[in-house]
Amino acid sequence: MTIEERQDQIIEDFELFDDWMDKYEYIIQLGKDLPLIDEKYKTDENLIKGCQSKVWLHADYENGKLIFTADSDAIITKGLVSMVVQVLSGHTPQEIAEANIYFINEIGLQNHLSPTRSNGLLSMLKQIKLYALAYQTQAFNPS
Amino acid sequence: MPANFIFETSAQLDIQKIRADFPLLATQVYGKPLVYLDNAATTQKPELVLRAIQDYYTQYNSNVHRGVHYLSQVATTAYEDARTKVAAFINAKHTHEVIFTRGTTDGINLVANCFGRKFLKAGDSILISAIEHHSNIVPWQMICEERGATLKVIPVNEKGELILEELDELLDDTVKLVAVTYISNTLGTINPVKEIITRAHQQDIPVLVDAAQAAPHLPLDVQELDVDFLAFSSHKMYGPTGIGALYGKEAWLNQLPPYQGGGDMIKSVSFKKTTYNELPFKFEAGTPSIAEGIAFGAAIDYLQILGIPNIQEAESQLYAYAVDALQTIDELRFIGEAKHRAASISFLVGDAHPFDVGEILDKQGIAVRTGHHCTEPIMQYFNIPGTVRASIAIYNTTEEIDKLVAGIKKAVTLLS
Numbered sequence: 001m002t003i004e005e006r007q008d009q010i011i012e013d014f015e016l017f018d019d020w021m022d023k024y025e026y027i028i029q030l031g032k033d034l035p036l037i038d039e040k041y042k043t044d045e046n047l048i049k050g051c052q053s054k055v056w057l058h059a060d061y062e063n064g065k066l067i068f069t070a071d072s073d074a075i076i077t078k079g080l081v082s083m084v085v086q087v088l089s090g091h092t093p094q095e096i097a098e099a100n101i102y103f104i105n106e107i108g109l110q111n112h113l114s115p116t117r118s119n120g121l122l123s124m125l126k127q128i129k130l131y132a133l134a135y136q137t138q139a140f141n142p143s
Numbered sequence: 144m145p146a147n148f149i150f151e152t153s154a155q156l157d158i159q160k161i162r163a164d165f166p167l168l169a170t171q172v173y174g175k176p177l178v179y180l181d182n183a184a185t186t187q188k189p190e191l192v193l194r195a196i197q198d199y200y201t202q203y204n205s206n207v208h209r210g211v212h213y214l215s216q217v218a219t220t221a222y223e224d225a226r227t228k229v230a231a232f233i234n235a236k237h238t239h240e241v242i243f244t245r246g247t248t249d250g251i252n253l254v255a256n257c258f259g260r261k262f263l264k265a266g267d268s269i270l271i272s273a274i275e276h277h278s279n280i281v282p283w284q285m286i287c288e289e290r291g292a293t294l295k296v297i298p299v300n301e302k303g304e305l306i307l308e309e310l311d312e313l314l315d316d317t318v319k320l321v322a323v324t325y326i327s328n329t330l331g332t333i334n335p336v337k338e339i340i341t342r343a344h345q346q347d348i349p350v351l352v353d354a355a356q357a358a359p360h361l362p363l364d365v366q367e368l369d370v371d372f373l374a375f376s377s378h379k380m381y382g383p384t385g386i387g388a389l390y391g392k393e394a395w396l397n398q399l400p401p402y403q404g405g406g407d408m409i410k411s412v413s414f415k416k417t418t419y420n421e422l423p424f425k426f427e428a429g430t431p432s433i434a435e436g437i438a439f440g441a442a443i444d445y446l447q448i449l450g451i452p453n454i455q456e457a458e459s460q461l462y463a464y465a466v467d468a469l470q471t472i473d474e475l476r477f478i479g480e481a482k483h484r485a486a487s488i489s490f491l492v493g494d495a496h497p498f499d500v501g502e503i504l505d506k507q508g509i510a511v512r513t514g515h516h517c518t519e520p521i522m523q524y525f526n527i528p529g530t531v532r533a534s535i536a537i538y539n540t541t542e543e544i545d546k547l548v549a550g551i552k553k554a555v556t557l558l559s
Contacts, residue, residue, distance in 0.1 A: 020173070020506055025557055028499075053498050053528070073528060074496035075558055076503075
């Protein structure tokens with residue numbers, strides 16, 4: 001599935017819920033389903049700055065694609081992380097770097113998240129894009 | 144012109160009538176009636192306070208202490224009346240012992256800087272407690288570092304009470320000042336400040352009390368406490384932000400050098416020598432927050448109309464009701480269970496992160512605080528990332544506590 005297709009699917013999923021509580025329930029469920037980061041990667045180095053709750057993000061580079069794993073100590077945050085990982089993991093650095101992320105606005109998350117959470121979400125996206133850019137550079141300059 | 148209010152104290156407070164004084168309490172969030180339980184952070188404002196701000200700007204806006212013209216005199220009188228109200232509120236011996244500040248933090252910084260520069264030297268120490276707000280830690284750390292002094296800490300037990308058995312030993316020759324909070328903003332612990340002051344004074348050590356959380360909830364009598372410095376903020380007492388008061392005993396304030404230069408704090412300036420103004424103006428550089436100061440006075444009027452003892456009684460009943468009601472939630476555990484508590488209740492729900500609980504409560508229209516509440520050391524002591532904190536004010540009701548309990552139960556279902 002492309003990055004766009006995955007985003008469209010999430011938007012569609014969210015349209016099923018009228019009530020924000022149901023949306024939260026769904027986000028929490030996504031958090032529980034998130035493929036966990038390996039404990040050894042839960043280091044201060046992998047902590048994303050800008051999240052008031054803790055978020056760890058790790059990237060593996062396999063067969064030209066970036067695989068993200070992540071975790072958070074707060075379950076709603078973990079659900080948000082899960083969505084971002086689902087959308088962006090398993091794509092080439094170039095695809096990730098160039099991706100237009102619109103699903104957060106489309107599902108109205110930005111308006112419903114507390115500013116600290118939405119800032120955290122933006123920090124996470126920024127970090128993923130930075131990884132992609134770093135691997136893109138690496139691809140051009142193999143060491 | 145600024146209105147004068149007749150003080151009428153009723154034995155029993157009509158909370159619904161009080162609520163009607165606060166326009167913002169009628170608001171809705173996400174289509175649900177607001178349940179505002181973040182009063183330790185800031186309180187909502189009554190009409191009386193809002194009107195005082197409006198009246199100043201529409202009827203007599205003018206700078207204070209300078210003009211000979213009519214408006215300036217009216218503004219100066221109103222502003223200085225507010226100082227008199229604050230002095231009466233805490234039973235200060237002299238009105239000039241009340242310094243207007245930007246708030247509690249500003250007041251503590253003032254003492255840390257002025258006292259520190261005059262009296263602290265290498266090898267000295269400042270004694271604080273383990274449950275202080277950052278604003279009663281960091282200013283002392285900064286001045287200690289500058290002067291080569293150290294910061295010492297009164298330890299706390301698992302209930303969130305200070306271990307006073309260790310106090311006498313801590314109060315050694317090196318201690319130049321004790322700085323403690325009256326009520327913990329995180330745990331709600333009421334510290335035995337009177338006892339701490341007495342014991343510190345036995346060693347001739349002055350005491351500063353951070354009364355930010357106490358001022359809206361308890362009667363404050365600086366003469367009875369015999370406290371040397373006391374700082375508090377208007378915005379936690381139904382007044383505006385950006386203004387607060389620092390009380391200092393005249394004898395201490397006269398010994399301290401001024402803090403910031405300019406404006407009201409001078410008597411005369413030449414390029415050779417500046418003569419400083421007398422108290423309280425010595426510590427009030429620049430144009431003050433005039434509207435806020437006058438409205439702070441109005442907030443004090445409001446508290447006096449309700450009567451602090453009445454407030455204390457009504458709030459302690461609501462606090463007990465809240466503790467009982469929260470106890471019915473099996474998954475909930477209190478952080479801080481001091482015998483004497485007021486205003487703030489901190490808790491955690493199961494394994495849930497406080498942010499998650501706070502966010503689900505928010506979606507139900509319930510405003511609580513989550514996080515470390517600017518008291519990171521006590522969070523480290525309990526080894527937790529933060530707490531959910533519900534903090535009450537005089538306008539809160541038992542129905543609102545019931546909604547909080549129902550909201551937490553919903554969070555438990557969602558998060559577990």
